[in-house]
Amino acid sequence: MGEIRFMKGNEALAEAAIRAGMQGYFGYPITPQSEIVEYLAMQEPNHDYVLVHAESEVASINMLYGGAGAGSRVMTTTSSPGFSLMQEGVSYIACAELPCVIANISRGGPGLGTIQASQGDYFQAVKGGGHGDYNLIVLAPNSVQEMVDHTIMAFELADKYNTPALILTDGAIGQMMEKVVLPEPIEYKPNKPWATTGKTKDRERNYITSLYIKSEDMEQKNFKLQAKYKEIKENEVRFESYKIDDAEIIIVSYGVSSRTSKKVVDLAREKGIKVGLLRPITLWPFPTEEIARLSKLDSTKFFLSVEMSVGQMVEDVKLNVEGRKPVYMYGRTGGIMMTPEEILEYAVKKYEEG
Amino acid sequence: MREGYEVVYKRPKSLIETRMHYCPGCFHGTVHKLLMEVLDEMEIVEKTIGVCPVGCSVFAYDYMNVDMQEAAHGRAAAVATAISRLHPDKYVFSYQGDGDLAAIGTAETIHACNRGENIVFIFINNGIYGMTGGQMAPTTLKGQITTTSPHGRDPINAGMPLKMSEIVSGFDGVAYVERVSCNTAGNARKTKKALEKAMKISEQKIGTSFIEVISNCPSGWKCTPVQSLDWIKDEQIPYFPLGVIKEPGK
Ligand SMILES: Cc1ncc(C[n+]2csc(CCOP(=O)(O)OP(=O)(O)O)c2C)c(N)n1
Ligand code: SF4
Ligand SMILES: [Mg+2]
Numbered sequence: 001m002g003e004i005r006f007m008k009g010n011e012a013l014a015e016a017a018i019r020a021g022m023q024g025y026f027g028y029p030i031t032p033q034s035e036i037v038e039y040l041a042m043q044e045p046n047h048d049y050v051l052v053h054a055e056s057e058v059a060s061i062n063m064l065y066g067g068a069g070a071g072s073r074v075m076t077t078t079s080s081p082g083f084s085l086m087q088e089g090v091s092y093i094a095c096a097e098l099p100c101v102i103a104n105i106s107r108g109g110p111g112l113g114t115i116q117a118s119q120g121d122y123f124q125a126v127k128g129g130g131h132g133d134y135n136l137i138v139l140a141p142n143s144v145q146e147m148v149d150h151t152i153m154a155f156e157l158a159d160k161y162n163t164p165a166l167i168l169t170d171g172a173i174g175q176m177m178e179k180v181v182l183p184e185p186i187e188y189k190p191n192k193p194w195a196t197t198g199k200t201k202d203r204e205r206n207y208i209t210s211l212y213i214k215s216e217d218m219e220q221k222n223f224k225l226q227a228k229y230k231e232i233k234e235n236e237v238r239f240e241s242y243k244i245d246d247a248e249i250i251i252v253s254y255g256v257s258s259r260t261s262k263k264v265v266d267l268a269r270e271k272g273i274k275v276g277l278l279r280p281i282t283l284w285p286f287p288t289e290e291i292a293r294l295s296k297l298d299s300t301k302f303f304l305s306v307e308m309s310v311g312q313m314v315e316d317v318k319l320n321v322e323g324r325k326p327v328y329m330y331g332r333t334g335g336i337m338m339t340p341e342e343i344l345e346y347a348v349k350k351y352e353e354g
Numbered sequence: 355m356r357e358g359y360e361v362v363y364k365r366p367k368s369l370i371e372t373r374m375h376y377c378p379g380c381f382h383g384t385v386h387k388l389l390m391e392v393l394d395e396m397e398i399v400e401k402t403i404g405v406c407p408v409g410c411s412v413f414a415y416d417y418m419n420v421d422m423q424e425a426a427h428g429r430a431a432a433v434a435t436a437i438s439r440l441h442p443d444k445y446v447f448s449y450q451g452d453g454d455l456a457a458i459g460t461a462e463t464i465h466a467c468n469r470g471e472n473i474v475f476i477f478i479n480n481g482i483y484g485m486t487g488g489q490m491a492p493t494t495l496k497g498q499i500t501t502t503s504p505h506g507r508d509p510i511n512a513g514m515p516l517k518m519s520e521i522v523s524g525f526d527g528v529a530y531v532e533r534v535s536c537n538t539a540g541n542a543r544k545t546k547k548a549l550e551k552a553m554k555i556s557e558q559k560i561g562t563s564f565i566e567v568i569s570n571c572p573s574g575w576k577c578t579p580v581q582s583l584d585w586i587k588d589e590q591i592p593y594f595p596l597g598v599i600k601e602p603g604k
Contacts, residue, residue, distance in 0.1 A: 024440050050439040054432070055465040062429035062462070066436030069423045070403065074436070092426050196403050196421035196437065198444055207415040209424035 003182045009147045010035035010174045012182075013077070013103060013167070016151035018043060021188025022101075023072040024050045026063035028082060031115040032171035033105035036077040057082035061089030061102075068098035069208035071195025073155055073188055077103040079171070080121050081112065083129075090164060091130030095210035095221070097228075099158035099192075101151070102136075103167040105174035108308075108335045116335020117171035119255055122312035125168045126284040133222055135229050137165040137236065138283040140254040144178035150281075152183065161232055168283060170308065172256040172337070238281035239290060243269065247276025249347055250294055252317050253306040254280050256337075261306045263340035264347065273351060274299075283313070291320040302326040304347055309333060326350075366390040368399050368419040375413060379579020381569040382411050382478065384536045388546040389447070389476065390418060396553055402445040403437050405430045407459075409451035410484040410571075428459025431466035434473045445556050447474040452493040453483045456518050460492075463518070470527025470561040474552040477518060480569040481590065488574030492516040495589055500574070515593060519566045523600040529561030531599040535568040537586040541596070560602055568594055 007015070014036045017025070027037040037053065044051050050067075054060035060076045067074035078086065083104040093100060104125065108118035125138050137157050139150040147169070154165035199205045212218040243265050244250065253261040258279040268275035278294065280287050294300055302325050305314035314329040321327050330346045332338050355361065365371065369390040376383045393399045399420055406414035408427035415422040425433040425448075434448040455463050455477050466473060482500055483489040489502040493515045497506040507515075523531040530552060534545040545567060552563035568590050570582035577585065 024436060026436065050436075052435060052439060055461055058429065059432040059435075059462050059465065062426060062432035063436040065425070065429075066405070066423060066433035067440050069433070070437045070440050072440045074440075088426055089429070196423055197441065198400050198403060199419070199421045200400055205415070205419050205421055207422045207424065209415065211412060211424055 002184060005180055005182060006177060007144055007180050008035055008175060008177050009144045009169070010105060011039045012144045012180050013147040013151050014039040014043070015182060016148040017075050017101070018047055018049065019183055019185040020152045020155045021073055021186045022049050022075050022155070024067040024074040026052045026054050026060040026067065026074070026076050028054050028057050028060050028078065030079045030082045032107055032117070032174050033077050033079045033103070035174070036103070057085040058089065061086035061093070064100050064102070065089055065093050065096070065098060068093065068100040069096065069196055071190050071192040071197050073190065075101040075103070077105065079104065080106045080109050080118070083121060083124065087130035090136070091132055091134060092210045093164045094134035094136065095132065095225070096208050097162040098164065098208065099162050100164050101154045101158055101167065102164055103169070105169055105171055107171050108333060114335045115171065117256055117308065117337070118333065118335055119170055119257065119308040120312070120333065121168065122283065122307065122309060125166055126286070126316070134225060135284050137161070137163060137232060139165065139167050140281060140283050141167065141169050141173060142255050142258045142279065143173070144176060145180050147173065148180050148182060152186070157236065161228060163228065168255070170256050171335070233285040236282060237285045237287050237289070239287040240279040240281060242277040242279070244276035244278060244294070246299060247274050248299055248301040249273065249275045249304060249351060250300055251275060251277045251304045251306055251347075252280070252291070252313065253277065254283060254313070257306050257308055260338050260340055260343065264343045267340055267344050268347065273348065275347065286316050288320045291317060292322070295321040295324040300325055302328060302350060304350070305329045306338070306343055307331045308338070366394045368394050370417050370419050372416065374417060376410065377573045379570065379572050379582065380410070381480070381536045381567065384542060385476065385478065385545065385567055385569070386414065386417050388542065389549055392546060392549045392553060393420065396550065398445055398553065401443070402447065403441065405434045405437070405446070405448045407450040407454040408485070409454045411449055411451065411478065412485070414449055428454050428457070429462055430454065431459060431462035431473070431475070435466050435469070435471050438472050442472070442559070445474065445553055446472065447476055449476045450478065451484065452477070452479045452481065452491045456492045456516050464522070467522040467528050467562045467564065468525045470525070472556055472559050473562055474556055475562065475564045476549070477564065477566045478569045479566055479594065480571040480574070481515070482571045482574040484571045484574050488571070488576070495593060517594065519564060519599050522562070522564050527561050528564060528600060529602050530555050530563040533566040533568065533594060533596050533599060535586060535591065535596055537568070537583045555602060566594070568596065
């Protein structure tokens with residue numbers, strides 16, 4: 001068993017990155033994720049990684065591009081406005097097929113918004129975010145332990161598919177403290193023959209680019225990317241089900257609101273209402289087949305998407321329910337934490353309306 | 355080759371043999387050649403990683419037979435920073451135009467220089483946005499006509515042309531700054547010397563090098579290559595004087 005510690009979500013993510021063999025970190029402070037860069041700055045002398053406190057998120061995402069292109073395990077972290085600022089760079093990284101990890105410890109928007117937790121960045125995370133046709137692998141931890149596990153998984157998946165992996169969570173998970181089990185450090189040995197490490201005599205030059213000026217080449221590149229995304233969709237969907245088998249009401253929820261939703265399931269069952277929870281762990285690829293399957297069960301009366309937004313993930317739920325059952329949404333914004341009681345009240349109301 | 359003759363002006367080994375997309379007379383090709391000559395002569399091709407920008411030199415990796423990364427518009431300094439930090443024993447150069455380095459990418463340029471990143475900047479100042487069809491750059495001269503300053507650059511609206519070399523020379527992190535040109539054979543030779551000196555400074559890891567090349571853009575300037583040389587001599591160089599601005603130990 002690994003080392004047990006009591007840690008903040010953000011610090012756990014940072015520690016996990018170190019243990020995953022991260023070689024470069026580039027970041028800019030923003031609440032509620034600044035503990036990540038602070039933790040890594042404090043730990044820097046004890047490890048071999050390079051840390052640059054960048055001049056902006058625009059710089060950090062482009063440093064990420066450079067570092068990933070040069071063959072290193074690299075990460076940047078930010079929160080919502082910073083992630084918006086990075087989008088051009090994320091699109092370049094996706095097109096150039098560079099493995100790297102980005103974390104968005106999101107906060108309430110739009111605009112400068114609030115520093116409180118939010119899930120309003122779902123669209124930006126799973127629908128691309130920047131320009132052009134691309135997707136990120138999106139992991140959604142809902143505990144401090146998962147901040148550790150998902151960070152390591154993000155590095156592994158990024159390397160497996162040569163694609164950026166995004167950890168999308170919220171300020172609540174970033175700021176809360178829980179017990180974690182930390183894994184043994186991984187001895188990471190990069191094997192990236194395509195990287196720009198200096199052209200040795202025994203190979204052609206390597207170059208990293210996202211430029212495909214000829215229309216035909218650009219289309220071929222898109223075919224290649226889409227084939228990769230298809231493979232990811234086939235292999236990497238992850239979700240957790242809680243009391244789903246006999247459920248009449250299926251709550252779909254991720255991140256911090258999935259914790260509240262779990263409580264809703266238990267409270268409802270005490271009242272004799274069969275509620276279950278489907279928690280996407282990967283927001284992209286989304287558990288499309290599982291949602292479709294559940295929507296075809298006679299026992300399922302309706303779906304309820306619970307998210308700290310005005311309704312973003314609910315669109316993907318609807319897309320996969322395909323009208324077979326009603327799909328509702330309950331959410332609060334501005335960083336207001338939903339109580340299990342208010343969600344239950346809404347669910348019961350819909351249940352009684354039939 | 356004819357017997358008794360020797361080729362004295364030849365393609366450097368590391369300049370890939372292909373037709374360049376640059377317009378006739380454009381200095382981009384000249385500077386590419388000089389840079390590859392320097393890498394070949396110093397025998398450091400294996401230890402060099404280049405970054406090219408968005409601008410006419412976006413395709414530099416098609417011509418330079420070294421490992422390269424193509425950066426987003428203006429972000430070459432950030433890309434080069436990461437490469438250099440993760441590969442401290444490599445020579446890293448960042449080849450950028452004036453729109454790229456001195457407009458959209460000013461923040462990245464300033465901070466990389468201020469941090470003293472071990473990067474050789476090759477700054478192609480042609481006073482215009484060549485790639486997008488000849489719009490005003492931060493370095494466009496006062497009164498100069500471009501497609502977005504059709505009545506001439508007006509300092510009231512657009513400020514005066516930015517002197518990047520003078521700006522970055524003020525930073526402790528910057529070891530060497532020289533402004534050169536390729537408008538005469540002699541100046542081209544000086545450009546090569548400056549590039550070589552910058553690479554040697556990079557080897558010593560004593561700070562950033564910044565080589566500003568006063569360049570042309572016959573297509574954007576709407577003139578012949580020969581007329582562009584006159585413009586450089588009569589208009590650009592008086593405002594952007596050539597020479598060493600800062601060097602180690604001085
Ligand atoms: C974010 C972004 N904004 C604008 C552009 C369009 N663009 C491409 S090149 C360029 C200007 C290049 O000028 P310069 O850096 O001076 O290079 P030159 O072509 O003159 O060598 C612009 C504005 C872009 N590619 N990306
Ligand atoms: S447009 Fe100008 S800078 Fe670009 S290749 Fe032509 S002459 Fe050179
Ligand atoms: Mg230019």
